[in-house]
Amino acid sequence: MKLTAPSTRLTALAGAAVALALVATGCAAPTPGGSSGGGSGSAAGKNYSIAFLPKNLGNPYFDASDKAGQQAIQGFGGTYKEVGPQQATADGQVSYINTLTQQKAGAIVLSANDVNALCSAIGQAKAAGVKVVTFDSDTKPGCRDVYVSASSTELIGQKQMDIMAKQIGSSGKVAILSASANATNQNAWNDAMKKYTASKYPNIQIVATVYGNDDDQTSYDKTQALLSQYPDLKGIISPTTVGIAAAARYLDSKNSPVKLTGLGDPQQMVKYVKDGTVPEFALWNPQDLGKLGAFAAKALIDGTITGKQGDKLQAEGLSNKTTEFTVGADGVITLGPPFVFDKSNIDQFKF
Structure with missing residues (x-):
């Protein structure tokens, strides 16, 4: 966020181990202001070229979430890119969504700067076969495929x-x-x-x-x-x-x-x-949020979920040890409950 993060960030809550805490084509040159890394973007014939688009770059919250997303993506054989505007504006995000669509990304994982303003660009991306996951901050439900929520x-x-x-x-x-x-x-x-x-x-x-x-x-x-x-x-x-x-x-x-x-x-x-x-x-673990966003993108690419209520997806490496998540109403996947930081635990968290 900048929690905005909430992004909704700083969205701000995973289980007992919680705390605070992209990705387009691997073959394309990094978009200015972004970074890329990973493998070929293809595993078992799937387009695992996944781009994280935070509200803005240079935000510690999204630095944590997106790096964790990168780890998850590289773990299942995909390619990762992080792109985004310097300022948290919807117009800035629209241009990146359009570019990622042109680059034929497999999926975009984004924290929305506006509930409505991104929908047209997202619609074009989906029409081109790009899967769209929002996390931290959502669009209207009808715009994206699923939303990964830090908590309710x-x-x-x-x-x-x-x-x-x-x-x-x-x-x-x-x-x-x-x-x-x-x-x-x-x-x-x-x-x-x-x-x-x-x-x-x-x-x-x-x-x-x-x-x-x-x-x-x-x-x-x-x-x-x-x-x-x-x-x-x-x-x-x-x-x-x-x-x-x-x-x-x-x-x-x-x-x-x-x-x-x-x-x-x-x-x-x-x-x-x-x-x-x-x-x-309080906050949630943005690293867990990033990982879950990556696994949600993978599940959409694999076709194991479509965003329908009751769909199940698997995730690995989350601090709360949860491995199975269920898609709820309006395509919402919830990470977990809030976590409170104080003198007794603050030194345990380094991100």
Whole structure:
């Protein structure tokens, strides 16, 4: 994400071992801004040329997920390429989808920057025989073949508010520092959080939702503005790896009593967890998410799944030890439940 990640990232939850945590043709030259590697792209006559298209490049969350996807792809004899825009925009992703289609990729695994804007390009890719897996952040269900979800929308929203409620005594004003206004996963988590708060924590008031656009400086500035606008603010929830790290840096520099949680990259958050700025935060294992995305692409290429509810697929090497997954309603494949990071476990996670 930049969790966006959520990408929905920082989407932000695998089992007990969880934590935080592409791919087009092997014969084509690497697209500018991307990287490639792997074998021939063909195994047993299958086109295992699989491209990962994150929301943007240079995001630690997607670096982790995509490298793990590369390992899975190379493990079953495919070729890997990662391509993507420098900024998290839908227009930037569209151009890469079109290029990968022209290059006859076997599959594209992407974290969508917009729920609607990518659908036309994805439709052309599918018409050309390219399988399309979304992960971390989805498009409309009718656009792609399957969506690999880190967790359920409801569990992600609830977990963040449960952590915040614990820190502020279930009472007070809270703000949300989100990614971009069009990030589908972020918006869904935030909506679920708001509904859950209204029913579970009536004394907590969500006073604002602001957007840092998965940019470090913008997120830092939005944090400063929130504290200025709401001097009695008790907490900030940031469901994005970029946003929570930037907010933590600001609060830490000011020795602010405002509480902070959300979805974060463990490696970025170690300092702030240990000094008490962020006692707890959540995420999923982006490495597991990347691997599951790769195996979902393989299953689509093999024809063992089509995106129909009840389809079964196999995956290997996930930290939660799960090897079989079932396609749910609307073609959704769910990785697992949320995981909470704190002082007791933060040092175990190096990605």
